[in-house]
Amino acid sequence: MKKVIKVTLLSVLGLVLVCCVFMWMEFGPMVKGALSTEKIDDGLYYMEYRGDDGFDELMAQGGFESADEMVSYIIQFLSKGHCKAEVQTRKTDFGCSALTVKTPEGGVLMGRNFDFPSAVGVVLHTIPNRGYETITTFNVEFYGFGEDYKPEGFTNQYLALAGLFVALDGINEKGLAIADLMAGDTIQTHQRTSKPDLTTTAAISYLIKNAATVDEALDLLRGIDMHSDIGSAHHYAMADASGRNVVVEYVDNEMVVVESPAVANHYLCEAKLNVGLSEGDDRYSRLCERYEQTGGVMNEQQLTEVIEAVSQPEREGFLGTAWTMVMDLKHPAVTYYSRRHFDKPLHFELKK
Numbered sequence: 193m194k195k196v197i198k199v200t201l202l203s204v205l206g207l208v209l210v211c212c213v214f215m216w217m218e219f220g221p222m223v224k225g226a227l228s229t230e231k232i233d234d235g236l237y238y239m240e241y242r243g244d245d246g247f248d249e250l251m252a253q254g255g256f257e258s259a260d261e262m263v264s265y266i267i268q269f270l271s272k273g274h275c276k277a278e279v280q281t282r283k284t285d286f287g288c289s290a291l292t293v294k295t296p297e298g299g300v301l302m303g304r305n306f307d308f309p310s311a312v313g314v315v316l317h318t319i320p321n322r323g324y325e326t327i328t329t330f331n332v333e334f335y336g337f338g339e340d341y342k343p344e345g346f347t348n349q350y351l352a353l354a355g356l357f358v359a360l361d362g363i364n365e366k367g368l369a370i371a372d373l374m375a376g377d378t379i380q381t382h383q384r385t386s387k388p389d390l391t392t393t394a395a396i397s398y399l400i401k402n403a404a405t406v407d408e409a410l411d412l413l414r415g416i417d418m419h420s421d422i423g424s425a426h427h428y429a430m431a432d433a434s435g436r437n438v439v440v441e442y443v444d445n446e447m448v449v450v451e452s453p454a455v456a457n458h459y460l461c462e463a464k465l466n467v468g469l470s471e472g473d474d475r476y477s478r479l480c481e482r483y484e485q486t487g488g489v490m491n492e493q494q495l496t497e498v499i500e501a502v503s504q505p506e507r508e509g510f511l512g513t514a515w516t517m518v519m520d521l522k523h524p525a526v527t528y529y530s531r532r533h534f535d536k537p538l539h540f541e542l543k544k
Contacts, residue, residue, distance in 0.1 A: 222270065226349040229314075232538055236515060236530035237343050237352070238315045245320040245356045247398060257382070257389035257419040263335060266354045288373040289456045289502050290429040291479045292437040293490045300521040301492060302431045303499035304361055304371045306331075311514035312342055315528060316355040317540065323401035325542050327526055328362030329515060330355045330393070334422070359396040365542040366404035367433030367521035370396050375427040376458040376468015380420035381442040392421040396428075405432045413440065413447060425468075429455045433521045453488060454479040456502075475502040492518060492527075500534050 221243030229239040246269040256262045287307030294300055306313075311331045318326050332343060335354055343352035361371040372392055381392075390398055395418065403409035409430055420426060420442075431437035439450045441461045448461040456476040458469035469476075482498045490498065496518050503513040516529040524542040 219272070222350065222353055225353055226346060229343050229349040229352060231344070232315070233528075233530035233533060233536060235311060235511075236313045236315065236528065236538070238317070238538075238540075239343070239349070239352060239355075240317040240319075241353060241356065242319045243321060245318060245323070245397075245401070247320075247357075247401060248322065250357070251388050251398075255389040255416065256391065256394070257384075257417070259334070259391055259421055262357060262391055262394055263354070266357055269357075270350065270353055287457055287504060288371070289475045289479060289499070290371045290373065290454070291483065291495065291499060292369075292429070292431040292435075292453045293483065293486070293488050293495055294435055295491055295522075296489055299523070300367070300431060300433055300435045301490070301495050302363075302369045302371070302429070302437075302517075302519045302521065303495045304429070304517045304519070305499055305503045305513045306360060306371075306515050306517075307504045308511055308514045309509060310511050313515050313530065314343055314352055314355050315538075315540065316359075318356065318401075320401060324364040324366055324368075324404070326362055326364045326397075326400050327540055327542060328355065328359035328397060328400070329517070329528075330358050330360050331514065334358070334393075357397055358391075358393040359400070360393060361517060362396060362400050363519045363521070363524055363526055363542070364400040364404075365524050367524045368400055368403055368405060368409060369431050369519045369521055370400055370409065371429045371517075372396060372426055373429060373455055374457045374468075375425035375441055376464070378424050380423060380425065381418050381445055382420065383417035383445050385417055387415060387417045389417045389419055391419050392426045405434065406430045406436045406438055410438075410440070410449065418442060418447070427455065427459070431521060433524075453483055478502055492520070496527075496529075496534070500529075500532075503532055505532070 225241035232238045290304040292302045316328050343349050363369040399409045403412055428440040437453050439452045439455045439460050441448045443463045450460045452460050459467045506512040513532050517526050519526045528538040
């Protein structure tokens with residue numbers, strides 16, 4: 193009898209261990225990613241993820257064309273299909289500004305402010321099974337996970353892995369940097385052909401995972417149908433390690449590429465030039481003026497000072513600049529400043 197009980201217990205234990213192994217193989221990378229979350233400054237968190245980022249499966253399914261569809265896919269991916277969720281994303285406006293320069297040593301830097309009414313930012317360092325290593329940033333308030341949601345506690349940290357599919361800006365190991373900015377009006381882009389669908393912020397994650405240069409990123413954009421996030425128009429600031437920099441805009445559902453080192457929140461393309469430029473908003477002109485004064489050459493401290501000068505202070509109902517990034521494209525790295533704390537640099541590097 194004792195021998196039978198022992199054999200039975202060993203069999204049950206073996207079955208439990210096998211189940212645990214399979215569970216770890218399925219959820220282990222996500223659990224490790226969630227547990228890596230740490231608060232690094234007021235309103236800013238950091239997490240690292242290694243493993244399948246879900247993009248290959250997403251693109252094979254044809255992508256998604258709305259933020260709500262995106263959240264449904266994210267929940268399916270994070271739960272491995274074991275649960276579904278009804279989550280509505282938030283729609284609001286945000287500002288932003290960006291400037292790309294060369295350094296005296298021949299390097300390339302991009303500075304970027306993300307201005308928003310309110311934000312809880314997460315810096316996500318991703319090392320995917322396939323594709324380039326990336327560092328991206330996103331605002332968890334977009335997801336509609338709850339009014340007081342923060343990536344604290346295991347469940348909320350696990351949900352923050354939604355950032356794998358959405359980015360407001362980022363850089364990859366090859367030195368390609370992209371930032372999303374409001375373009376100047378609320379005319380949405382919805383391209384509907386037979387190509388895979390992606391929303392504005394999901395496209396950033398897709399591009400910097402798969403493109404090493406601006407030209408490669410533009411080719412990838414031509415291969416998808418773009419759909420506007422948060423009910424508004426967007427444009428991208430793009431730059432790479434060669435120094436090539438462009439602004440990508442959409443007019444009448446057509447992609448337009450403009451050569452410009454600076455960008456804020458109005459259109460730059462000829463078809464809609466200065467649409468969205470409000471009286472008193474001199475951020476773009478100040479960036480251009482400083483660029484001309486220096487011949488487009490600045491060291492990191494100079495660029496930080498320039499981008500700080502056009503950052504937005506907090507005022508009633510508006511957080512201001514939620515985070516600032518200064519990205520080194522030649523030696524891929526990024527320095528963050530959360531909520532205009534320019535005395536508290538937070539530096540992260542990528543391999544190359």
